[in-house]
Amino acid sequence: MSLLFILFFPLVIGAILLVAKPKQAFAISLIASIIELVATILVLKDAATAENGLVFTKPWIEEAGISFSLWVDGVNGILIGLCALMVPFIVATTANSDKANNSQYQGLMLAMQTALMGAFLAKDAFLFYFFFEASLLPIYFLAAIYGGENKNAITFKFFVYTLFGSLFLLIGLIYVYLVTPGSHSSDIETLYQTATMLPERIQGNLFLAFFIAFAIKMPIFPFHTWQPDTYTVAPTQATMLLSGIMLKMGTYGLIRLVLPMFPLGIITWGNTAIILSVIGIIYGSVIAIQQKDAKRLLAYSSFAHVGLMSAGILSQSLEGIQGALYQMLSHGINIVGLFFIIEIIERRTKSREIAQLGGITQYSYVLTVAFVILSLGSVALPLTNGFIGEFLLLKSVFDHDMIIGIVAGISIILGAVYTLRLIQKTMFGNFSRITKDFEDLSAAEKWVLIPLCAFVILGGVYPTWILNFTEPGVQALVSLLK
Amino acid sequence: MSLLLLIPLLPLIGFAINGLAYPKLSKSIAGIVGTIPPLVAFVISLQLFLNFDGQTQIIQLADWIKVADLSIPFAFQIDALSIMMLLVITGVGTLIHLYSMGYMAHDAGFGKFFSFLNLFIFFMLILVLGANFTVLFIGWEGVGLCSYLLIGFWNQKNSYGDAARKAFIMNRIGDLGFLVGIFLLIQEFGTTDYQTIFSTIKDGTEVGNIGLIAFCLFIGAMGKSAQIPLFTWLPDAMAGPTPVSALIHAATMVTAGIYMVIRANALFELSPEVLHFVGWIGLATALLGAAIGLFQNDIKKVLAYSTVSQLGYMFMGLGASAYTASFFHVMTHAFFKALLFLGAGSVIHAMSDEQDIRKMGGLKSKMPITYLTFLLGTIAISGIPPFAGFFSKDEILAALYHHDFAMWCLAILGSALTSFYMFRVFILTFWGDFRGTEKQAHHLHESPWSMTIPLIILAVFSVGGGLINLPHFAGGNEFLAHWLAPILPEPHEVGEVSFFSLEMGAPLVAAFLPAIFAIYYFGIQKAVPGNDESVQGIQKVIYRKFYIDEIYDFVFVRPIQVLSTFFAQVIDFLVIDLIVEGVGKTVKTASDEIRKAQTGNVGYYIFMMVLSIALILVLTLRSRIL
Numbered sequence A: 001m002s003l004l005f006i007l008f009f010p011l012v013i014g015a016i017l018l019v020a021k022p023k024q025a026f027a028i029s030l031i032a033s034i035i036e037l038v039a040t041i042l043v044l045k046d047a048a049t050a051e052n053g054l055v056f057t058k059p060w061i062e063e064a065g066i067s068f069s070l071w072v073d074g075v076n077g078i079l080i081g082l083c084a085l086m087v088p089f090i091v092a093t094t095a096n097s098d099k100a101n102n103s104q105y106q107g108l109m110l111a112m113q114t115a116l117m118g119a120f121l122a123k124d125a126f127l128f129y130f131f132f133e134a135s136l137l138p139i140y141f142l143a144a145i146y147g148g149e150n151k152n153a154i155t156f157k158f159f160v161y162t163l164f165g166s167l168f169l170l171i172g173l174i175y176v177y178l179v180t181p182g183s184h185s186s187d188i189e190t191l192y193q194t195a196t197m198l199p200e201r202i203q204g205n206l207f208l209a210f211f212i213a214f215a216i217k218m219p220i221f222p223f224h225t226w227q228p229d230t231y232t233v234a235p236t237q238a239t240m241l242l243s244g245i246m247l248k249m250g251t252y253g254l255i256r257l258v259l260p261m262f263p264l265g266i267i268t269w270g271n272t273a274i275i276l277s278v279i280g281i282i283y284g285s286v287i288a289i290q291q292k293d294a295k296r297l298l299a300y301s302s303f304a305h306v307g308l309m310s311a312g313i314l315s316q317s318l319e320g321i322q323g324a325l326y327q328m329l330s331h332g333i334n335i336v337g338l339f340f341i342i343e344i345i346e347r348r349t350k351s352r353e354i355a356q357l358g359g360i361t362q363y364s365y366v367l368t369v370a371f372v373i374l375s376l377g378s379v380a381l382p383l384t385n386g387f388i389g390e391f392l393l394l395k396s397v398f399d400h401d402m403i404i405g406i407v408a409g410i411s412i413i414l415g416a417v418y419t420l421r422l423i424q425k426t427m428f429g430n431f432s433r434i435t436k437d438f439e440d441l442s443a444a445e446k447w448v449l450i451p452l453c454a455f456v457i458l459g460g461v462y463p464t465w466i467l468n469f470t471e472p473g474v475q476a477l478v479s480l481l482k
Numbered sequence B: 001m002s003l004l005l006l007i008p009l010l011p012l013i014g015f016a017i018n019g020l021a022y023p024k025l026s027k028s029i030a031g032i033v034g035t036i037p038p039l040v041a042f043v044i045s046l047q048l049f050l051n052f053d054g055q056t057q058i059i060q061l062a063d064w065i066k067v068a069d070l071s072i073p074f075a076f077q078i079d080a081l082s083i084m085m086l087l088v089i090t091g092v093g094t095l096i097h098l099y100s101m102g103y104m105a106h107d108a109g110f111g112k113f114f115s116f117l118n119l120f121i122f123f124m125l126i127l128v129l130g131a132n133f134t135v136l137f138i139g140w141e142g143v144g145l146c147s148y149l150l151i152g153f154w155n156q157k158n159s160y161g162d163a164a165r166k167a168f169i170m171n172r173i174g175d176l177g178f179l180v181g182i183f184l185l186i187q188e189f190g191t192t193d194y195q196t197i198f199s200t201i202k203d204g205t206e207v208g209n210i211g212l213i214a215f216c217l218f219i220g221a222m223g224k225s226a227q228i229p230l231f232t233w234l235p236d237a238m239a240g241p242t243p244v245s246a247l248i249h250a251a252t253m254v255t256a257g258i259y260m261v262i263r264a265n266a267l268f269e270l271s272p273e274v275l276h277f278v279g280w281i282g283l284a285t286a287l288l289g290a291a292i293g294l295f296q297n298d299i300k301k302v303l304a305y306s307t308v309s310q311l312g313y314m315f316m317g318l319g320a321s322a323y324t325a326s327f328f329h330v331m332t333h334a335f336f337k338a339l340l341f342l343g344a345g346s347v348i349h350a351m352s353d354e355q356d357i358r359k360m361g362g363l364k365s366k367m368p369i370t371y372l373t374f375l376l377g378t379i380a381i382s383g384i385p386p387f388a389g390f391f392s393k394d395e396i397l398a399a400l401y402h403h404d405f406a407m408w409c410l411a412i413l414g415s416a417l418t419s420f421y422m423f424r425v426f427i428l429t430f431w432g433d434f435r436g437t438e439k440q441a442h443h444l445h446e447s448p449w450s451m452t453i454p455l456i457i458l459a460v461f462s463v464g465g466g467l468i469n470l471p472h473f474a475g476g477n478e479f480l481a482h483w484l485a486p487i488l489p490e491p492h493e494v495g496e497v498s499f500f501s502l503e504m505g506a507p508l509v510a511a512f513l514p515a516i517f518a519i520y521y522f523g524i525q526k527a528v529p530g531n532d533e534s535v536q537g538i539q540k541v542i543y544r545k546f547y548i549d550e551i552y553d554f555v556f557v558r559p560i561q562v563l564s565t566f567f568a569q570v571i572d573f574l575v576i577d578l579i580v581e582g583v584g585k586t587v588k589t590a591s592d593e594i595r596k597a598q599t600g601n602v603g604y605y606i607f608m609m610v611l612s613i614a615l616i617l618v619l620t621l622r623s624r625i626l
Helices: A003-021 A025-048 A073-092 A103-121 A125-134 A138-147 A152-179 A187-199 A199-216 A228-231 A238-260 A263-291 A294-316 A319-349 A364-377 A385-400 A402-408 A411-427 A441-462 A464-481 B001-019 B028-050 B081-104 B109-131 B134-150 B158-189 B194-202 B210-224 B232-241 B242-251 B251-262 B267-271 B272-293 B299-319 B323-350 B369-381 B389-404 B405-430 B440-443 B450-468 B479-487 B504-526 B539-543 B546-596 B602-625
Strands: A055-062 A066-072 B055-065 B070-078
Touching: A003 A055, A003 A066, A003 A073, A003 A103, A025 A055, A025 A066, A025 A073, A025 A103, A066 A103, A066 A125, A066 A199, A066 B440, A073 A103, A073 A238, A073 A319, A073 A464, A073 B405, A103 A138, A103 A238, A103 A385, A103 B323, A125 A138, A125 A152, A125 A187, A125 A238, A125 B251, A125 B539, A138 A152, A138 A238, A152 A187, A152 A199, A152 A228, A152 B546, A152 B602, A187 A199, A187 A238, A199 A238, A199 A263, A199 B479, A228 A238, A228 A294, A238 A263, A238 A319, A238 A464, A263 A294, A263 A385, A263 A411, A263 B546, A294 A319, A294 A385, A294 A402, A294 A411, A319 A385, A319 A441, A319 A464, A319 B055, A364 A385, A364 A411, A364 A441, A364 B267, A364 B504, A385 A402, A385 A441, A385 B055, A385 B158, A402 A411, A402 B158, A411 B158, A441 B070, A441 B081, A464 B251, B001 B028, B001 B055, B001 B109, B028 B081, B028 B109, B055 B134, B070 B081, B070 B109, B070 B134, B081 B109, B081 B242, B081 B251, B081 B323, B081 B450, B109 B134, B109 B242, B109 B251, B134 B210, B134 B232, B134 B242, B134 B251, B158 B194, B158 B210, B158 B232, B194 B267, B210 B251, B210 B267, B210 B272, B232 B242, B232 B299, B242 B251, B242 B299, B242 B323, B251 B267, B251 B299, B251 B323, B267 B272, B272 B299, B272 B405, B299 B323, B299 B389, B323 B369, B323 B389, B323 B450, B323 B479, B369 B389, B369 B405, B369 B450, B369 B504, B389 B405, B389 B450, B389 B546, B405 B504, B450 B479, B539 B546, B546 B602
Parallel strands: none
Antiparallel strands: A055 A066, B055 B070
16 A cells, blocks of 8 residues: 555645646645655665565456556665655755746646656556656656747657657567466566566567667667757756656666566677667767756766666676666766756856856855765765765676776766866856856755755765665576576 | 774864854864864874784774675774874874965965865875775775865866866876776675785785786876876876975875885785886886976976976885885975975965066075975985985885896986976075065065974974984884885895995985086076076977877867767767658658558557657657758
8 A cells, every 4th residue: 555655646746736726836746745755765664674575466457467566675666765755856946936836847747756656666567668658748748848949849859759669668568478378467577487488589689679668768879869958958857857767767677677587688689788888978978078058968977877877787797786776876866966056057147058157156155065066976986876886887897898897987087077077167267247146055955955965975975774775676686687 | 993083083074164164164263173183183193103013903894885795894904004104194284284274374265275185184094094995995086086176276267177177087097997906806806805805815826817906006006196197187286275285296195106006015016017017107207207397497396297206216116116115205205395395385475476486586585494494305305315315215226226227227317307406496496686576575574383383393304204214224223114014025135235336326426416516507607597488499398398288188188079079969960860860750651551551450550559649749840840
């Protein structure tokens, strides 16, 4: 029951917001997301103590063996936690803006949370697919209604592209589903057993179908061209949802479905997929170096980061998967914080053009400190959350293949190049016409940034409790791969 | 043990107080809050030193990264090497904090400055206290961060920000090497713990990749300790406030690479090729740094290139397996180079931020304490006996003499260059007539006591620092060599040398002759370097630092920028996106075909339905774009 609650509670409140259009949309949305967070923490606490995690199953389409089943274990627990943790912050970033009491905006964000939670919670593959697709709707409306310049063309492209990708996933899922014994079942664990029995050639094709769907979602080179435009044009909260949480559906899909289902497929295609992921790391980082728009720069940085997660996952080691899960959490925190900082700057100066900014530190010490701390997390400095994930990921990729590992490692240099440039050009140097008399942070803005910075440090100093939480689940998953 | 934890903890607390309370805390309180932590840490370190029983002590604090079989704990190691480093860091650190109270007194960012300094001390202490390579790496990258923050301390100036970024990025290049070294260590040993790794090696267990590991770790050292080819950040780092140059870019952080190699000497000893490489890189860097130093006119730049050069000497020593000698030089260099930088800071302070030695001169009478202490530092670094630098450098040279004669000859040449450029900068600054403006002349003054006391103390150590490892021929008992012996390989027996041998005589000639020449040329002839345009030929090439920055810019920076634009505008926009749009078009054609094939198959209909949605959207997209 508790799983049902954390799944549908945001949607219920979101629907109320959308239909009733109350005046206090911000307060309702914030409180709802905090309740959701508390409920999720309780669920995770239960899951940590339960022997095999938590499971909830209700038959759905009984004849077809499709059930409405949810579960929580070490693998998805961290993503559910990420989703529940970040939404209150994302809601809070609308404080004092024109979107704060826009009930439609708030309602769509909460609806989005349910879709994301659903994808992470689903134990049935079709249920996963349903939420995977359903999440497109709220995010599409957020971007298409509230986006910036040229929003229609860009959000349509995003929509069609990802829909196109999911098609492969659907076809692949149906294929495996039809092979399952008896009256068929789409339970993920049943699919594991069925798919691993398939011959190598078929597993290879299925791997490609799944990988393309997830590669578009993350995105992985060369399936990324929708991403920078969409991240840039979408309203900040939608960008946060996309980069902070939604892209993790892709990496989660790799871990949850691709690895355990197609071990033979990985033998054929795994290395290619790793190489594409690593190309994306370097490619995205190099492009980020010259970006003029701060938001676009962060979009490319996110593209680079997710490439490493993907490569680490596909290297199939315990360290790689643990590192990827940890990095999903860290990246979610860091990128939401960084997008918020750009939004703060944009609200005051009406610009995201790096060349037009500068000298902001003279007016806001706290903003500078937060920007630096979040950036350090992003460039994976030891004792920040980013280091733990990237260390394990790089090590795993390095163990898989020395040369690929070193190439992937170049990202720690390039990451420093574009991140430090971004900080210097926005915060340091002389103030410009538009940054002169920059208004210092409001209390609400500090309430978002300071906890996020605390997470960056905490996650870097004391990662054990999360690593311990995920280890049994990941261990079980890795044992399937052998 | 609990006292020991205070050593890194106190600076961290100091950092937190000054960082959180900035800018509300008054300067005097901020200064005290910042200076007490390193001072108390020094006292505790001293006590640790005095009570040390020779036993290596490991302190397990907590788990840090623990995944599967890999376990990396927060753990500290107390042994002969880390105790010595603790003394240098907290000792010199305290003096520089004290000095900064005077030097930064007029700066608006006073509290922030002290909080960064404390953070630096914290990370530096973690670096030397760590009981495994990964904890060392925390400190390693952490000091790089502080270096970045402090070089760019006056961040309003864009060129300072550029210098800070350059330092961080060049260090990161080295850090990647170091990280790869860590990964290899984990592959081979399953751990990064010093004790496990070194005892495995000592047991004679066959382990692969040792040479590669040592090489990767040394790449890290090249970045941190500014060796060819990763040295160009250090001269630029002089953009930071002068106490920072003294503490981070002379006395402590830049010697981290030497510390690391000494720490990992067991690995390096098994890889003679890598040690050979280390030695030659050190030699090349020592000569290059000294050569560039000859013609620089910025007092801090001269000292910066001198640091690059002296670090090269330390690596030369390591290359010859003379670990004690190199560490001895780390210590004496910390004294006299910190002294010289702080002296330069005192001069710059008095000269209202003028750094060009061509506009100085005759400061002797106006600032007697700075003058005298700077003179002592100059003598010490030039290798004139019986000052500290003589003994430490001589030990490195002696090791080289028995290791590789060609290297020794070149090292003597470098030594001669050192003596010349140091006396040049000293004479141009303090002797002769004042060449600055009327206003500067009026403003000239000796610095306050908070600045002169550290100068005096460091001068005492620059003079007497040789006592730490005074050789037998000078009546000493080689304290440092005995102290470090437990963690080092058996030293090669060099034998006694006489004062009248080539081995002994050449370094003395190399120290005295150039000094006399410099005194004659700049002191008696009163020569002053001309302005920048008058420099010609080879001298210009050296003055412009062999155009290395320009070459790096041309070979690395610009191509990456071009590549960046190329990726974004050609590959992304023209190639990949065109294919994506092409697929969109194909879907359209294909769906037209499928429509003709009304098979009655439900699966087809579902497929088509989804495709059609896609199609509608594509069409809308088209119409909106066109």
